[in-house]
Amino acid sequence: MTPRRNENSRRAILTAALELLTETGYTAVTIEAIAARAGVGKQTIYRWWRGKGAVILDALTDGLPDVIELPDSGDLRTDLREVLRATVAEFADPRMSATTRALTIETLADDDLAAQVRDRLLRPQLDAVRARLASARDAGQVRPDAPLDQVVELLFGPLYHRWLLRNGPLTDTYADGIVDLTLAAVTPR
Amino acid sequence: MTPRRNENSRRAILTAALELLTETGYTAVTIEAIAARAGVGKQTIYRWWRGKGAVILDALTDGLPDVIELPDSGDLRTDLREVLRATVAEFADPRMSATTRALTIETLADDDLAAQVRDRLLRPQLDAVRARLASARDAGQVRPDAPLDQVVELLFGPLYHRWLLRNGPLTDTYADGIVDLTLAAVTPR
Amino acid sequence: MTPRRNENSRRAILTAALELLTETGYTAVTIEAIAARAGVGKQTIYRWWRGKGAVILDALTDGLPDVIELPDSGDLRTDLREVLRATVAEFADPRMSATTRALTIETLADDDLAAQVRDRLLRPQLDAVRARLASARDAGQVRPDAPLDQVVELLFGPLYHRWLLRNGPLTDTYADGIVDLTLAAVTPR
Amino acid sequence: MTPRRNENSRRAILTAALELLTETGYTAVTIEAIAARAGVGKQTIYRWWRGKGAVILDALTDGLPDVIELPDSGDLRTDLREVLRATVAEFADPRMSATTRALTIETLADDDLAAQVRDRLLRPQLDAVRARLASARDAGQVRPDAPLDQVVELLFGPLYHRWLLRNGPLTDTYADGIVDLTLAAVTPR
DNA sequence: CAATAACCGAGACGGTACGTCGAGTCTTCGC
DNA sequence: GCGAAGACTCGACGTACCGTCTCGGTTATTG
Numbered sequence: 001m002t003p004r005r006n007e008n009s010r011r012a013i014l015t016a017a018l019e020l021l022t023e024t025g026y027t028a029v030t031i032e033a034i035a036a037r038a039g040v041g042k043q044t045i046y047r048w049w050r051g052k053g054a055v056i057l058d059a060l061t062d063g064l065p066d067v068i069e070l071p072d073s074g075d076l077r078t079d080l081r082e083v084l085r086a087t088v089a090e091f092a093d094p095r096m097s098a099t100t101r102a103l104t105i106e107t108l109a110d111d112d113l114a115a116q117v118r119d120r121l122l123r124p125q126l127d128a129v130r131a132r133l134a135s136a137r138d139a140g141q142v143r144p145d146a147p148l149d150q151v152v153e154l155l156f157g158p159l160y161h162r163w164l165l166r167n168g169p170l171t172d173t174y175a176d177g178i179v180d181l182t183l184a185a186v187t188p189r
Numbered sequence: 190m191t192p193r194r195n196e197n198s199r200r201a202i203l204t205a206a207l208e209l210l211t212e213t214g215y216t217a218v219t220i221e222a223i224a225a226r227a228g229v230g231k232q233t234i235y236r237w238w239r240g241k242g243a244v245i246l247d248a249l250t251d252g253l254p255d256v257i258e259l260p261d262s263g264d265l266r267t268d269l270r271e272v273l274r275a276t277v278a279e280f281a282d283p284r285m286s287a288t289t290r291a292l293t294i295e296t297l298a299d300d301d302l303a304a305q306v307r308d309r310l311l312r313p314q315l316d317a318v319r320a321r322l323a324s325a326r327d328a329g330q331v332r333p334d335a336p337l338d339q340v341v342e343l344l345f346g347p348l349y350h351r352w353l354l355r356n357g358p359l360t361d362t363y364a365d366g367i368v369d370l371t372l373a374a375v376t377p378r
Numbered sequence: 379m380t381p382r383r384n385e386n387s388r389r390a391i392l393t394a395a396l397e398l399l400t401e402t403g404y405t406a407v408t409i410e411a412i413a414a415r416a417g418v419g420k421q422t423i424y425r426w427w428r429g430k431g432a433v434i435l436d437a438l439t440d441g442l443p444d445v446i447e448l449p450d451s452g453d454l455r456t457d458l459r460e461v462l463r464a465t466v467a468e469f470a471d472p473r474m475s476a477t478t479r480a481l482t483i484e485t486l487a488d489d490d491l492a493a494q495v496r497d498r499l500l501r502p503q504l505d506a507v508r509a510r511l512a513s514a515r516d517a518g519q520v521r522p523d524a525p526l527d528q529v530v531e532l533l534f535g536p537l538y539h540r541w542l543l544r545n546g547p548l549t550d551t552y553a554d555g556i557v558d559l560t561l562a563a564v565t566p567r
Numbered sequence: 568m569t570p571r572r573n574e575n576s577r578r579a580i581l582t583a584a585l586e587l588l589t590e591t592g593y594t595a596v597t598i599e600a601i602a603a604r605a606g607v608g609k610q611t612i613y614r615w616w617r618g619k620g621a622v623i624l625d626a627l628t629d630g631l632p633d634v635i636e637l638p639d640s641g642d643l644r645t646d647l648r649e650v651l652r653a654t655v656a657e658f659a660d661p662r663m664s665a666t667t668r669a670l671t672i673e674t675l676a677d678d679d680l681a682a683q684v685r686d687r688l689l690r691p692q693l694d695a696v697r698a699r700l701a702s703a704r705d706a707g708q709v710r711p712d713a714p715l716d717q718v719v720e721l722l723f724g725p726l727y728h729r730w731l732l733r734n735g736p737l738t739d740t741y742a743d744g745i746v747d748l749t750l751a752a753v754t755p756r
Numbered sequence: 757c758a759a760t761a762a763c764c765g766a767g768a769c770g771g772t773a774c775g776t777c778g779a780g781t782c783t784t785c786g787c
Numbered sequence: 788g789c790g791a792a793g794a795c796t797c798g799a800c801g802t803a804c805c806g807t808c809t810c811g812g813t814t815a816t817t818g
Contacts (some may be wrong), residue, residue, distance in 0.1 A: 004763065004815070027298060032804055039764045046806070101297045104353065108290050109215070111355075118354050126356070148368050149357065150347065157346030158339065164293070164349065165307050166300075167315070168338065177339050185374035193784055193794065221773060230796045235775070382768065382810060404676070408799060419770045424801070479675050482731070486668045487594060490731075496732050504734070527735065528725065528744050535724030536717065538731065542671065543685050544678075545693070546716065555717050563752035573790070599778060608791045613780065 004047065012038035013045060014033060021056065022095045026102040028112040029056070053054040053106030053113040060099060068128040075138040077183055084155060084175035090165045091170055100139050104164075126152050133186075154182050195236065201227035202234060203248040210245065215291040218245070242295025242302045243378040249288060250309045257317040265325040266372055272318060273344060273364035278350045280359055315341050321377075337377040343371045383426065385397045390416035391423060392437040399434065400473040404480040405433070431484025431491045438477060446506040455515040455561055461507060462533060462553035469541045469548055504530050511564075524564040532560045572615065579605035580612060581626040588623065589662040593669040617622060620673030620680040628687050632673070635695040643703040644750055650696060651742035658730045658737055662669060669730075693719050700753075712754040721749045 016038035020029045031052060035042045049055045073079055090096045103121075107114040130152050136142045142151075158178050162170050205227035209218045220241060223233045238244045262268055279285045292310075296303040319341050325331045331340075347367050351359050394416035394551050398407045408429060413420045427433045451457055468474045481499075485492040508530050514520045520529075541546050583605035587596045598619060602609045616622045640646055657663045669690075673683040697719050703709045709718075725745050729737050 006764065006814095009764075030804060032808085035765095039765080041767080042806080043766090043808085045765080045766065051806095105294050105297050107353070108294050114355050118356060122354055122356070147366055147370075150363070150370060153347040153350050154343060154370055155357065157348070157350035158342035159346070160350050160353065161342050161346035164296075164353070165311055167307060167311070167342070171308070174339070175191055177336055178343070181336075181339060181343055181371075181374045186371045189378065193792095195783090195795070198795075219773060220775085224796095228796085230794095230798090231775080232777090232797090233795065235796075382766095384769070384809095387769075393593075409801085410799060413770090416768080419768095419772095420801080421771090421803090424768065425768075429801095483672050483675050485678070485731075486672050492733055496734060499734055500734070517725070525744055525748075526689070528741070528748060531725040531728050531734070532721060532748055535726070535728035536720040537724070539724035539727050541722050542674070542727065542731070543689055544681050545685060545689070545720070555714055559717060559721055559752045560748075563748045567756065576790080597778060598780085606791080609780080610782085610792090611790060614790090618779095675791075753812095 006044075009038070009040050010048070013040055013055065016057040016061055017055050018099075021099055021102060026098060026105065027057070028104065031055075032154075033135070048110070051106075051110070053103065053110055054116075056099070056103055056106065057116055060103065064120075066124060068124045070128045070132045072132060072135060076132070077179060079108045079132055080129070080155065080182070081176055083132075084159065084179055085172050087156065087159055088170055088172060088175045094112055094145065097163075126156065128163050129155065140188065142186045143188045151182060151186055154185065155179070193339055195233075198227070198229050198233055199237070202229055202244060203251050205229075206244050206248040207288075209290060210248075215287055215294070218291065222231050222243075239301070240295075240299070242299055243305075245288070245292055245295065246305055246309070249292070251318065253309075255313060257313045259317045259321045261321060261324060265321070265330050267370060268321055269318070269344065269368045269372070270365055272321075272366065273313065273348065273368055274361050275343070276348055277364045279362060280348070286352075292377060318344065329377065331375045332377045340375055343374065351365065386421075387416070387418050387422055388426070390530065391418055391433065392440050393435050394418075395437040396477075399437075399477050399480060404476055404483070407480065409433075424432055428490070429484075429488070431481065431488055434477070434480055434493075435491065435494055438481070442498075444502060446502045448506045448510045450510060450513060454510070454519050455557060457510055458507070458533065458557045458560070459554055461510075462501070462537065463550050465534065465537055466548055466550060466553045469537070475541075504534065507533065518566065520564045521566045528559060529564055532563065533557065573611075576605070576607050576611055577615070580607055580622060581629055583607075584626040585666075587627075588666050588669060589607055591669050593672070596669065598622075599692060617679070618673075618677070620670065620677055621683075623666070623670055624672065624680065624683055624687070627670070631687075633691060635686075635691045637695045637699045639699060639702060641710050643699070644746060646699055647696070647722065647746045647749070648743055650699075651726065651746055652739050654723070654726055655737055655739060655742045658726070664730075693723065696722065707755065709753045710755045718749060721752065730750065 011044065013034060016034045017029060020037065029052060031042055031045055034040075034052075034055065035045055045055065049058065070083060071079055090102070095108055103117055107117050130148050133142060133148050133151055134145075137144060137146065138147070155178060159170065162168055162174065166175070202223060203225045206218060209222055209226065211326050218241060220231055220234055222245065223229075223241075224234055234244065238247065259272060260268055280289070292306055296306050319337050322331060322335075324338055326333060326335065326337070344367060348359065348364065351357055351363065357363070385391070391412060394412045395407065398411055398415065406429060409420055412418075412430075412433065413423055423433065427436065448461060449457055468478070470513055481495055485495050508526050511520060511524075511526050511529055515522060515524065515526070533556060536555065537548065540546055540552065580601060583601045584596060585602055586602065586728060591594060592667060596619060598609055598612055601607075601619075602612055612622065616625065638646055658667070670684055674684050693707065697715050699709050699719055700713075704715070706712065722745060726737065726742065729735055729741070735741070
């Protein structure tokens with residue numbers, strides 16, 4: 001019994017969700033509003049998604065690559081700076097920021113969704129950085145005993161922290177500083 | 190024109206909010222429920238608070254000290270481990286976690302509230318750690334050029350990151366690892 | 379696009395409204411109470427009625443005949459006495475009186491409703507009396523030039539007046555007196 | 568203990584009530600609005616009046632004569648027409664009409680108020696007409712056995728009826744017709 | 757190549773909570 | 788010591804969405 005799902009409806013819903021998110025902000029994104037804008041019955045949404053969060057997640061990940069490849073210039077510091085600066089840029093973009101914010105909210109109240117967000121949205125990014133660190137370790141630029149998982153979070157954690165708590169400006173300079181500190185922690189003496 | 194505010198009502202509201210939060214979870218915390226349990230008119234809540242988030246924040250910070258003093262055993266590593274382990278414990282405690290979760294949700298949708306949470310709830314903690322780091326720097330245990338603000342976030346960022354994204358277990362071991370990495374980054378060679 | 383209205387809800391609402399009116403009096407008739415007793419969402423009421431008054435009106439006119447037939451005994455005085463005494467009885471019955479009272483209140487603040495009450499509740503009665511008068515005129519019992527519309531109001535006006543202003547007892551005797559006076563005015567000399 | 572009542576407040580309240588009534592309609596006349604406009608505490612109103620209706624009644628009767636004297640031109644028809652046309656004019660004036668409407672509403676829900684309205688506002692008028700009818704009876708223009716109380720209501724009842732139920736235009740012609748009918752009923756043959 | 761079942765849009769339904777308004781009571785403070 | 792100012796509890800208002808549930812209408816296999 002293959003589910004005979006209407007592709008037009010699916011896309012209309014995801015598009016509507018994204019538009020509402022960027023145009024009117026998170027609180028305006030309701031199932032009812034999505035359905036209305038997509039020209040779709042509410043049931044059609046509930047039939048295929050568990051709720052608002054799942055829709056938004058799908059809207060964001062639709063057409064995203066599963067695996068991210070990081071540049072490898074040979075110089076770890078350069079590459080990490082690039083990655084973290086890109087993350088800063090994402091947070092600075094109001095649309096992206098609003099979206100991430102929305103997803104994070106849903107995430108806090110829904111463990112299933114949290115797992116999905118983690119696996120489909122964040123993991124690829126973290127894994128890519130981890131892979132880059134591993135190759136750097138192989139090249140002797142990183143201490144062989146460095147706990148790479150923690151190092152990855154040492155890089156991204158502060159950025160999320162600052163974004164979440166608005167604990168100060170989130171700039172390229174800040175990103176570079178975090179990279180420098182992290183490298184100081186893992187560079188072989 | 191001093192606002193003649195009823196202290197009994199105020200306390201009943203904050204108490205009710207806390208109780209609901211720990212007893213029945215975040216979704217059960219509605220203005221209506223708070224008012225009912227506190228034996229108070231809804232208007233009295235709206236008169237003094239902007240919304241659910243503001244009430245919860247007040248409930249949490251009511252009677253909290255403005256300045257936190259960190260223990261100073263002389264050994265920075267010991268002290269930081271203690272602080273980070275305490276944070277891990279807070280995240281592990283379902284009550285505290287639910288509360289933080291609730292506040293974070295509200296925070297994401299309300300900039301004013303975010304600022305308040307940051308200044309009244311988080312800052313004291315961060316500042317205390319920063320002060321401890323400063324004293325360690327004076328004692329020569331930390332590189333004199335270390336950017337202390339960033340170092341503080343290097344410590345807490347990963348914890349929040351892991352809590353938010355459930356990116357792995359949040360244990361004392363993890364906390365210790367973060368402390369070690371951070372100290373490796375800032376210890377004078 | 380036929381409105382797929384739930385007949386059960388409709389009837390539950392009208393029944394609940396009538397019951398509340400007779401059991402607990404007009405002030406207890408709130409949309410909220412009607413909804414609760416009918417086991418219905420408030421929105422379902424607001425979807426189909428403009429407000430309390432419209433619901434009550436519908437409750438009263440639901441299943442009422444559009445046209446009223448008056449008895450015609452051949453003797454006008456007898457027939458009119460019967461009609462006016464029935465009206466007096468209605469005003470004397472606390473249930474009917476409460477209902478009329480309620481509707482009248484709503485009527486005073488809502489022109490649309492007033493028109494509906496007039497057309498669906500009062501007009502049939504007035505028209506019936508007018509028809510009886512017309513037949514009496516044809517039978518030569520009423521002056522051919524009598525303005526029947528005014529004569530009808532000459533009959534009912536004083537009753538309403540006395541009910542509204544509690545300007546004295548509202549009894550069968552009074553009703554009979556009004557009939558006599560009116561007939562004196564329109565009987566051919 | 569003579570009530571040391573503030574005359575300024577009293578007048579401010581009555582004035583405010585009248586103004587609100589004519590400016591914004593009945594539903595806008597709330598105790599709160601009256602108090603605000605009068606620059607008076609709500610308590611001051613509740614201290615001296617039973618509620619909205621009592622205030623409005625006082626506002627209307629303040630400075631009204633207790634006894635009304637009807638013109639006596641010698642011709643009953645002329646005099647009655649004048650009185651009824653004046654009543655029609657009052658009903659036609661939106662301000663007066665709104666006011667009467669408001670009072671009538673209150674009246675329906677408050678027996679005490681109803682008695683007051685009847686005695687202080689309506690009775691003088693009705694009594695005056697009754698007195699004129701009595702003098703006409705003495706002059707032989709009205710049947711000696713005519714029940715004057717009912718005759719008075721035969722005159723005013725239809726007007727109220729038509730006003731209340733918007734049962735047709737309320738014009739001088741109509742008033743004249745009622746006078747004619749009534750006189751036909753009571754003129755000696 | 758019908759029939760039949762899942763999907764679709766539409767939107768009504770029973771609910772819950774929202775944030776506001778006014779009622780009538782109670783308290784504080786200034787004139 | 789009155790009275791303005793207004794905070795208080797209470798309850799209803801009318802609205803917004805929730806998630807579920809028909810209702811016809813429209814595909815698009817499958818018997």
